[in-house]
Amino acid sequence: MKLLVCISKAPDTTSKIAFTDGNTKFDENGVQYIVNPYDEWYALVRALEIVEASGGTVTTITVGTEADNPVIRKALAIGANEAIRIDAEPKDPFFVAKQIAEHAKEGGYDIVLTGKETINYNGAQVGAMVAEFLDQPFVSLATKLDVNGNTATLERDVSGGLEVVEVATPFVLSAAKGMAEQRIPNMRGIMAARTKPLNVVAPVELAALTSVINYELPNAKAECKYIDPENMEELVELLHNEAKVI
Amino acid sequence: MSVLVFVESKENAVAKAGCEAISYAKKLGGDVTVITNGSLGEDVLGTLGEFGASKVLVNRELTSNNEQQLTRLITAAADSVGASIVVLAQDQLGKAVGPRVAVKLSAGHASSVIALPDTSSGFAVKTNAFSGKAFAHVAINSDKKVLSLMPNSFAAEKVGGQATVEGFSADLGGAGITVKETKIQSGDVAPLPEAEMVVSGGRGLKGPENWNLVEDLAQTLGATTACSRPVADIGWRPHHEHVGQTGIAIRPNLYIAVGISGAIQHLAGVNGSKTIVVINTDAEAPFFKAADYGVVGDAFEVLPKLTAAIEKFKAFQN
Numbered sequence: 019m020k021l022l023v024c025i026s027k028a029p030d031t032t033s034k035i036a037f038t039d040g041n042t043k044f045d046e047n048g049v050q051y052i053v054n055p056y057d058e059w060y061a062l063v064r065a066l067e068i069v070e071a072s073g074g075t076v077t078t079i080t081v082g083t084e085a086d087n088p089v090i091r092k093a094l095a096i097g098a099n100e101a102i103r104i105d106a107e108p109k110d111p112f113f114v115a116k117q118i119a120e121h122a123k124e125g126g127y128d129i130v131l132t133g134k135e136t137i138n139y140n141g142a143q144v145g146a147m148v149a150e151f152l153d154q155p156f157v158s159l160a161t162k163l164d165v166n167g168n169t170a171t172l173e174r175d176v177s178g179g180l181e182v183v184e185v186a187t188p189f190v191l192s193a194a195k196g197m198a199e200q201r202i203p204n205m206r207g208i209m210a211a212r213t214k215p216l217n218v219v220a221p222v223e224l225a226a227l228t229s230v231i232n233y234e235l236p237n238a239k240a241e242c243k244y245i246d247p248e249n250m251e252e253l254v255e256l257l258h259n260e261a262k263v264i
Numbered sequence: 265m266s267v268l269v270f271v272e273s274k275e276n277a278v279a280k281a282g283c284e285a286i287s288y289a290k291k292l293g294g295d296v297t298v299i300t301n302g303s304l305g306e307d308v309l310g311t312l313g314e315f316g317a318s319k320v321l322v323n324r325e326l327t328s329n330n331e332q333q334l335t336r337l338i339t340a341a342a343d344s345v346g347a348s349i350v351v352l353a354q355d356q357l358g359k360a361v362g363p364r365v366a367v368k369l370s371a372g373h374a375s376s377v378i379a380l381p382d383t384s385s386g387f388a389v390k391t392n393a394f395s396g397k398a399f400a401h402v403a404i405n406s407d408k409k410v411l412s413l414m415p416n417s418f419a420a421e422k423v424g425g426q427a428t429v430e431g432f433s434a435d436l437g438g439a440g441i442t443v444k445e446t447k448i449q450s451g452d453v454a455p456l457p458e459a460e461m462v463v464s465g466g467r468g469l470k471g472p473e474n475w476n477l478v479e480d481l482a483q484t485l486g487a488t489t490a491c492s493r494p495v496a497d498i499g500w501r502p503h504h505e506h507v508g509q510t511g512i513a514i515r516p517n518l519y520i521a522v523g524i525s526g527a528i529q530h531l532a533g534v535n536g537s538k539t540i541v542v543i544n545t546d547a548e549a550p551f552f553k554a555a556d557y558g559v560v561g562d563a564f565e566v567l568p569k570l571t572a573a574i575e576k577f578k579a580f581q582n
Contacts, residue, residue, distance in 0.1 A: 032528060037398075112372065138394055139393055140376055142354070142376075143363040145363075146362070150363070150368055155441045158359050158360035176446070179446065183443050185441045186440070189440065194510075227405055228404050230402055234390075235398050236398070242553070244558045244560065245557055247566050253541070254570075254574055258577065261556065263538060264577070
């Protein structure tokens, strides 16, 4: 089984979010980059479990610059066989998805796995776009994946519950919490990652359709108003007359 | 200008997030057409005119929410009405469909949209970014545009009117995915992330046997119940109730957090809520910094009092 896992870098979940250059750029000062958790913990680890159980290869793909190499090496240290980096700034989801789809078309992968979203842009766009470029089914928000020959059985989140679905390969999925458990790379993995292939590929020419103009931080919350635990009538009164939510 | 809105038809009505999308589309100006599928009656679909739709196109053949077939249906409808903008809700289904529609139409796609566009120079929308810790203003530079709206970001406003309902056929192709089983929590409360009021419990409740306190309050309010990540992880509550960065992101009008400390990852999924009430025994819990109203007290004493106070308020209202 040939599996392709899309890997994106994201600021560590505890990073302070700030912006520079008139709020047009993310302030990277002091920020530690990690593999986007949905890509790593769920998509990558489940892909590795599948090839460990029934054979095959796991390739990671990233659209990014040299600055992304450390997170790509991390994915290799966790156990991916090889990595591909499309050498371009990830301009927008449409651009990124097209680059991945172009490579996936050539590669003949059985499953393309993405995380359900990145924790910095939260767009949840790339996986579905790759599927459309490839004209393949897209199982969104998958929480469980089992493969039997060329048929896969998945569970996925739907409004108010979950769905069990079956799909034939090839297909694309986005992975959500539940699909696998986080793996910490060991020393052997880290050493091996240094010599695993990281192939740098030129992008296909394509204009982005969207761009971020600037960012904005939420307004600071007003001071919390404390209410006497004995006086819940006051809380109800405030929720009704002040907050106007009940 | 022609705007097409995809709304999800449920058993007896269209999804609330779909009505919000129609209201949003109406405010963009221009003529609003709705595309949907399934078996809802003409009388129900016609009432979508109240939110500003002039016409509802319905495909009766497609009875499941297959994302590839819906994509073909929506793009065929967009071509048919010459839509320059397609609007849909960014719920579980919308996340699978919106980006596909954008690719098929070669349209720029903005997701997690929370406000009307700024068209003073070009076309830009405000979106959620950094897991709710910031906003990004995203410009769409293509002629055609797809906008996926965060549920509960935009009120479904009745402006009056009746929509004409027409059947709509398209070449839907095959469904690559077969649904074997659906496990939906039944009940008459709104599902997350559509719910306007949410009562959420954390480890401070000490065990699943105490959840009746959360459920009583939720039921009295007409709210949906939710939980923090640790509570879902240890199996006190089902995973689909988990709100936060790795669970469901929500933006209800009222979020009541009981016995939840307010880790940054939890806040990321709930800080879009309009009003946050935090009930916790620990006055130092970080959640109080993000709260509008705080109660430092024992949930086992505070919750029954709050439920009783709401009951009294509701009785007085009636």
